[in-house]
Amino acid sequence: MPGHVILSHGSDAGPDATKVSVLAKAAEALGWSTERPDYREDDALGHAGCIAPRIAKLHRRIAASEVPPVLVGSSMGAFVSGLASLELPVAGLFLLATPAMIPGSERAFDVRLDMPTLLVHGWQDDVCPLDDLYEFAGRRQLPLLVVDDDHRLGAHIDAIRRQFTLFLQQLAPHA
Template sequence: MRGHIILSHGSDSGPDATKVSALAALAERLGWSTVRPDYREADRLGYAGSIAPRLATLGEALAAAPVPPVLVGSSMGAFVSGLASLDAPVAGLFLLALPTRIPGYPRAFAAREGVPSFLVHGYADDVCPLDDALAFASGRRMPALLVDDDHRLGATLGDIEAEFGRFLERLA
């Protein structure tokens, strides 16, 4: 095993969602172990209400990880991955369609500094403002892949997989 990865899906999605499933399959082919927590029950509490239970579920997965894991998250999954990285050692952060604020939640997005990180965001994302995600990445000098895609990032999955593979190779 090259390492361990926890992949967190977005709201209105599930652990078998297209992006996290594709990235998990790629990671496993490269020799990484993966887990995809199920946040669907928490998501019934609304966006702001889902954060605390999502963090609790992710915290359990972090505690069970055999080594400090790479956290991968899409949208709300990216938001909680960053917050979780503040409380537990992680090997990396791969963030997709990053919201920097969740309406009704008092805390802005934050992530552990000094951790290898990467941002993927679509120019046509109408859910999570591109400028906000880029401002966060810029402030951290975080590498980013900007794609001609919307919030779901479905049209550029091949590009995202290629970048994720390179990210994992750099960590290995």
């Protein structure tokens, strides 16, 4: 088996959300194992309040993995995946519609820079402004794929799936 992927859904979604479901199937088709933690109870604490419990849950899943996993996240799932990567070893980050900051939180988005990372964002994202993520990616020289879509990225799910497949294929020799 090439490796393990942990996919974290966004707020107001669940582990069966479209993006994480499509990407889980893409990983499984390549022989990767996957899991999708359920953060809905944590999300009831509000955007700022759910960050610490989400990270704690994600830390437990990372620690339970036999190999450093690839973290995939959408929106709030991307935010906590980046922060979790600062504290535990992971093989890579594939992050969608990432907020650079969560209102009411003292923590800003960040990632470890010594691993493969790809950020995907929509030009018309009115939930997580592109300007903030563009500045973040530029300061850290991280790859950022921007598509003509909104926060849900629904019009580009097939392109995102293909990009994720390439991302995993590049990691497979190292996983």
